[in-house]
Amino acid sequence: MDITLILLIIGLISIILSFFFGKSSSGHEExxxxxxxxxxxxxxxxxxxxxxxxxxxxxxxxxxxxxxxxKNKPVHEIIINQILSLHAQGYSVNEIAKRSSLANDQVLEVLKSRGATV
Missing domain, CATH: 1.20.5 (Single alpha-helices involved in coiled-coils or other helix-helix interfaces)
Known part of the structure; x- marks a missing residue:
C-alpha cells in the first residue's frame, strides 16, 4: 500500500472518532x-x-x-488649658462643657484639680 493512502485512512478514522468522542466534553461543560x-x-x-x-x-x-x-478618660492638657481660659473669661460650667465636648462633672473636676473657684 501506498503511504499516502495509509495516512488518508488514518485521517478519516480520526475524524470519524472525533465525532463520537468530541461530544463527551459538552457533558463536562454542563x-x-x-x-x-x-x-x-x-x-x-x-x-x-x-x-x-x-x-x-x-x-x-x-x-x-x-x-x-x-469610665472617664483622662483629659488632655490642651483641653485643660482651654477650660481654665474659658473659666477665666467668665464662661459658666455648662458653656465650657459644650465648647470642650466634656461632661459638666469633668469640667468641674478639672477646675477643682487646678484650684479654680467654681
Missing part, C-alpha cells in the same frame, strides 16, 4: 456550569448568614455598652 451555579448560591447563603451573625454581634455589643458605665 457539569462545570452546574457546579459554578451551586457554588454561587452557597456563597450567597454564607454571606447572608454572616451578615445575620454580624448584626447579632452588633446588637450584643450595643446592649453591653448600654449596661456598662463608661
Amino acid at each position: 457539569d462545570i456550569e452546574n457546579i459554578s451555579i451551586s457554588l454561587h448560591h452557597e456563597t450567597n447563603q454564607l454571606k447572608k448568614r454572616l451578615r445575620a451573625v454580624e448584626e447579632e454581634l452588633m446588637i450584643g455589643v450595643s446592649t453591653i455598652a448600654k449596661t456598662q458605665p463608661v
Whole structure:
C-alpha cells in the first residue's frame, strides 16, 4: 500500500472518532456550569448568614455598652488649658462643657484639680 493512502485512512478514522468522542466534553461543560451555579448560591447563603451573625454581634455589643458605665478618660492638657481660659473669661460650667465636648462633672473636676473657684 501506498503511504499516502495509509495516512488518508488514518485521517478519516480520526475524524470519524472525533465525532463520537468530541461530544463527551459538552457533558463536562454542563457539569462545570452546574457546579459554578451551586457554588454561587452557597456563597450567597454564607454571606447572608454572616451578615445575620454580624448584626447579632452588633446588637450584643450595643446592649453591653448600654449596661456598662463608661469610665472617664483622662483629659488632655490642651483641653485643660482651654477650660481654665474659658473659666477665666467668665464662661459658666455648662458653656465650657459644650465648647470642650466634656461632661459638666469633668469640667468641674478639672477646675477643682487646678484650684479654680467654681
